Amino acid sequence: MLRIDVVAMPLAVARVATILARRGFEMLTMDVAAPVDGLRRITIEVDTADEIRLAQLVKFLNRSLDVVKVVRLSDDRSHNRRGVFVSVGFPEGGLPEAVAIARAFSAEIVEAHRDRCTVFAAAEPARIDALVKALSGFTIRELVMAPPLRISRPLRKGCLAVDRTRTWGQQ
Known part of the structure; x- marks a missing residue:
C-alpha cells in the first residue's frame, strides 16, 4: 500500500x-x-x-x-479500515436473523423491509470479509465496497497515551 x-x-x-x-x-x-x-x-x-x-x-x-x-504503509505501522454496503434479500421473517448478524459484526442496518435490508459496516478488511461471508446465507442483491483507508500510526513510545481516569474538563 x-x-x-x-x-x-x-x-x-x-x-x-x-x-x-x-x-x-x-x-x-x-x-x-x-x-x-x-x-x-x-x-x-x-x-x-x-x-x-x-x-x-x-x-x-x-x-x-x-x-x-x-x-x-505497512500493516504493522498503519490503521486499516474498509467500508461496505451489503443489500441482502431473505424470505419473510428473516429480518431478525440479519439484524443479529449485523450486530455481531458491529454493523448498522441502514434500511429494512420485510424481505430485504441494507447493512453498513466500517472495519478491518478481514472483519468485512467475515461479515459478507456470514450474510452469504441470504441472497446478496448488491455489494458496494470502498477501497481500504489507511493512516500511519505514530511510532513514538507513549505518543498518544490515554488517561481513562480523567474526564474532559478536569485538570
Missing part, C-alpha cells in the same frame, strides 16, 4: 497511473482525495509481494515531477 502526495495539477493522477502501468504493476485499489493546500493524496494498493520491485516503484514515483512524497 502506497500513499502518494502529488501536486494538484491536471493530469498528475494520470501520470502516476501511467508510471504504474509502464512498470507492469496491477492496482488493486486506487483512491484519490480532493485537493487540499495544492496537494492531492492518492492511496494505491498494488499487487506485489516483491520488496525489491516495490522499492523500485517508489524510486520511479519519486522521480516524477508531480510527486511530492511517497510513503509505504
